[in-house]
Amino acid sequence: xxxxxxxxxxxxxELKTLLRFSExxxxxxxxxxxxxxxxxxxxxxxxxxxxxxxxxxxVKIALFHDIPEMLTGxxxxxxxxxxxxxxxxxxxNEKIALKKITENLNENLASEIxxxxxxxxxxxxxxxxxxxxxxxxxxxxxxxxxxKEAIDVADLVGNYGNKQMKExxxxxxxxxxxxxxxxxxxNERELLWKEEYNxx
Numbered sequence: 001x002x003x004x005x006x007x008x009x010x011x012x013x014e015l016k017t018l019l020r021f022s023e024x025x026x027x028x029x030x031x032x033x034x035x036x037x038x039x040x041x042x043x044x045x046x047x048x049x050x051x052x053x054x055x056x057x058x059v060k061i062a063l064f065h066d067i068p069e070m071l072t073g074x075x076x077x078x079x080x081x082x083x084x085x086x087x088x089x090x091x092x093n094e095k096i097a098l099k100k101i102t103e104n105l106n107e108n109l110a111s112e113i114x115x116x117x118x119x120x121x122x123x124x125x126x127x128x129x130x131x132x133x134x135x136x137x138x139x140x141x142x143x144x145x146x147x148k149e150a151i152d153v154a155d156l157v158g159n160y161g162n163k164q165m166k167e168x169x170x171x172x173x174x175x176x177x178x179x180x181x182x183x184x185x186x187n188e189r190e191l192l193w194k195e196e197y198n199x200x
Contacts, residue, residue, distance in 0.1 A: 004104050004105055004106070005105075005106075005109075007104075008101070008105060008109075011070055011101070012033075012067070012070055014070040015031065015032040015033040015036070015066070015067075015069065015070050016031055016033040016034075017031060018031055018032045018033075018069060018070070018073065018074055019031055019032075019074065020032055020035055020074050020076070020142075021076060021078075021142070021150075024076070024078065024150060024152055025152075026146055026147070026149035026150045026152070027142060027143070027146050027150050030142050032066050032069050032070075032074055035066070035138065035142075036062060036063055036065070036066055037063075038138055039062040039065075039131065039134055039135055039138055040059045040062040040063050042062075042134045042137070042138060043055060043058040043059050043062050043130070043131060043134060044059065046134060046171070046174065049170045049171055049173070049174070050126075050130055050168075050170050050171075051170075052126075053126055053127060053130060054127055057125070057127045058127040058130055058131050060112065060116050061116045061119060061120045061127055061128055061131045062131050062134075062135075063116075064112075064113050064116040064117055064120075065116065065117060065120040065121075065131065065135070067098070067101060067113060067117065068093075068094035068095075068097035068098045068101065068117070069094075069097075070097075070101065071097035071100060071101065072090075072093045072094055072097045075090045075093075077139075077156070077160070078152075078153065078156065081153065081156050091121070094117075094121075098113070098114060098117055101113070102114055120132060123164075123167065129164075129167040129168050130168055130171075132164055132167070133161070133164050133165060133167060133168040133171050134171070136160060136161030136164050136165070137161065137171070137174060137175065137178055139160065139161070140157075140160060140161065140178045140182060141178065143157060143182070143185075144178070144181045144182060144185065147185065148185045148186075148188045148189040151185060151186065151189055151191065154186070154191050154192070155194075157182070158182070158186070158193070158194060158196070158197035159196065159197060161175075161200070162197075162199055162200040163200075165200040166200065172200075175200060179197070179198065179200075183197075
């Protein structure tokens with residue numbers, strides 16, 4: 001078992017150097033591991049917005065939700081938006097990767113990882129919905145931190161996460177703030193801020 005755990009811990013180091021936003025030239029500093037860490041911190045920092053939520057469960061989901069990417073690589077949302085990869089292909093490849101990652105782990109750890117991933121992926125529990133909404137917020141924060149150059153596809157960025165936001169209306173104050181900051185970047189880049197971007 002020791003060797004299996006060691007190999008797993010070594011393998012997940014891949015996430016430290018696996019960059020996100022691979023299709024966005026302006027963003028070259030954000031790794032999958034950094035994203036998962038920040039998302040876990042956000043789960044704790046934003047918990048006061050939610051009622052009756054299991055923060056330990058949410059943090060676990062945040063840490064494990066992108067774990068298949070250590071084998072699949074990061075599938076940027078731009079690739080799906082542009083049709084380079086379908087959502088179905090992404091899901092299929094991630095499930096194959098998840099099976100391979102967990103097949104040699106002890107039953108308890110394998111079960112924890114798969115349960116957290118599946119919960120997030122299928123948007124089942126309130127914790128999963130919470131993490132998924134924060135995941136969208138974190139992506140928008142990265143764009144805002146990078147600046148107007150990161151807005152490469154106006155409609156994709158402007159509408160990003162709006163559907164998921166409806167799952168956790170408690171987080172609307174954070175979403176309002178994010179949209180306010182994002183709108184300022186659109187103005188700086190002289191891009192039209194469409195009314196549909198506010199439909200969340």
